[in-house]
Amino acid sequence: MLLDFLYNLSIYIYVGLLKLIAPFNKKAKLWVEGRNNLFNKLKSDAERRQLRSRSAKVAWFHCASLGEFEQGRPVIEAFRKQYPEYKIVLTFFSPSGYEIRKNYSGADYIYYLPTDTPENAKDFVKIVDPDIAFFVKYEFWKNYLTQLNKCKIPVISFSAIFRPNQIFFKFYGGFYRDLLHQFNHILVQNESSLELLKSIDIDNATLAGDTRFDRVKQIVDNKKDIPVVAQFKDGHQIFIIGSAWQTDMDVLIPLINELKDGTKFIVAPHEIHDAEIEIWRNQLTVKSVLFSDTDEVKDLESYDVLFIDNIGMLSSLYQYAEYAFIGGSFGKGLHNILEAATFGMPIFFGNQSYQKFQEANDLVQLGGAFPVENMEELKTLYQGLKANEKKRTKAAEICSNYVLDNVGATQKIMEVVESVVKK
Template sequence: YEGADIICYMPVDTRLNAIRFLRLVRPVMAFFIKYEFWSNFLHILKHRNIPTYSVSSIFREDQVFFKWYGRSYANVLKCFTRFFVQNEESKRLLESIGIKDVDVVGDTRFDRVLQIKQAAKHLPICEAFRSGVAGSDSAASSEKASHPDYKVFVAGSSWPPDEEIFIRFFNEHKDWRLLIAPHVIAEEHLKLILSLLKDKKVVRYTQTTPEEAAKADVLIIDCFGLLSSMYNYGDVAYIGGGFGVGIHNTLEAAVWNMPVIFGPNNKKFQEAQGLLKSGGGFEINTYEDFEGLMSSMMNDAAFLKQAGDKAGAFVASLSGATGKVLAKVKL
């Protein structure tokens, strides 16, 4: 990370660990992101009068801080100098327990994904997979110019319940290519994915070349670090986790102006709710939901483009939180 001198894990949140860590680091201010409420660290930072900020935090009425029996838990929130929250509801809840130093600025992740998009990696294998043509010489460039790109469905951070739905659909539909980046890349999970795919030429990212990828129907990303750049090569994104503990990062896909599909466990994710309201995100509960939605996107180019544009516009419209935080922090 540019600008960072030291990157490390924080030690377990015990009083002694917090004392030792802060004695070594000697911060002039501290920032905790979203759901990070480290009780011992926060109480010692407050005791030492070190300005401490909570950024992109978001609160719900059912959290323990706002229950009659949660007063002792709420004390940890009073260690912060200021909160920069995502929405008005969070501000209201904090004010209900006596915390007034609160600004509604939004989520800094919107700024971050726009930044990541600007720094996206060029992935020759993914490019060849999309275009159906490999190479950068003049002959290849000429062929690319005359060859329309394939439509690509990108599945990011997928789990088995997700894969059973979209792989079943694409086993029956040959026109689109399928790019899968599973959340777990253990061999056992990759073998499960391969067992679901029928009559497809499948290649794995770490074991293929642009020439082979250009001829493949399915490309499986079997390594880490490519997901945010990979979305650049897709037309529709599916974000996994919605049939389990909760969906993964939808913004990394939406920032590329593509519609985003996810499962039902998305209610606690404000960005997913925003995508749904904007018309750039779509919830599915069953295979039939997915089949109907994808059929519409495959057969209606205008609908596909409009949904993608709405997803991209949603991300752009909520950028700027970082600047609002920095404007309030006394550096």
């Protein structure tokens, strides 16, 4: 009881703090405002759904943010194809997921997740009335799981990953271990996660793999041609800087200025801030152009750097590239390298914050990816590959084959889903 009280208290405190900083923080403001009148909308949508079809079943998918959504997306789409009679409710915890995917056509209803208080969990489950619930990767909300179990609604966690230092595996982690027992099934990404669960007597677990591989395979199969980029490429090799932060550009801008070997660069910032992009452009000694200005440029082939000032294009950009640098690893953490890998190219990233990403460790060990400390190390590695096409091609094949060798998680997950749905 004490731990329940402390858990619930922490939720209330967290919400209170977000409300305090919301006037001064854009993400906090979106988080708070996105939940205003949420239950009224839930009730209204539920009433309309019941008027259309009182027998319609509901599948609820919850993702923390955009990254988890990309992992969940292949399963959402496979579920919809296999069970078209279900309405799909999709929820997000974070604005970075909801605001970008609030118009996703693969779900019938998309909301922010109400905070995990006992009252919210009870009301949400009662209103939405799901027949099955899915939590993607790291989502373990105590009150929602308790309420779903109380209502005998099957709950599946997929693309989950566990590490020995997580609280579930500490001697004092009993409260959180109990949460894992409330899932009907947990599908994990790797063998070590499966062994960790077995060590705490979680037997309803299966090794399925990472659905992100299925997602990036979908991206390759459905890539969009971008004529402007093809014109910009103009027969040159392309080096893409994907999900770039300031700390990444501190390394890349000197490299771009120093290289005179005909390679062109495409820069896709992690977040679009016009002022920041303008600062980067002013630091370059070569010609650069914004994607939004390319319609007005007659000699696009003469530019050396193309800045992408929109969201949603990056995954298709990689088809034009021979090299990629993926941002984030000089800061809080490496961004998605699998999109670049699936198109086949050597991948570079900072050497500080990539170790917790299994795919980064695997590709470094295999020889397809290269962590770098600074501009000089990046330049040496890049020029070595540039001068040896056979070596570059080998690294590229390592990356693309790595993705192909790991597809199939969605199918394994759907096999478990089928057994649960039939029950």
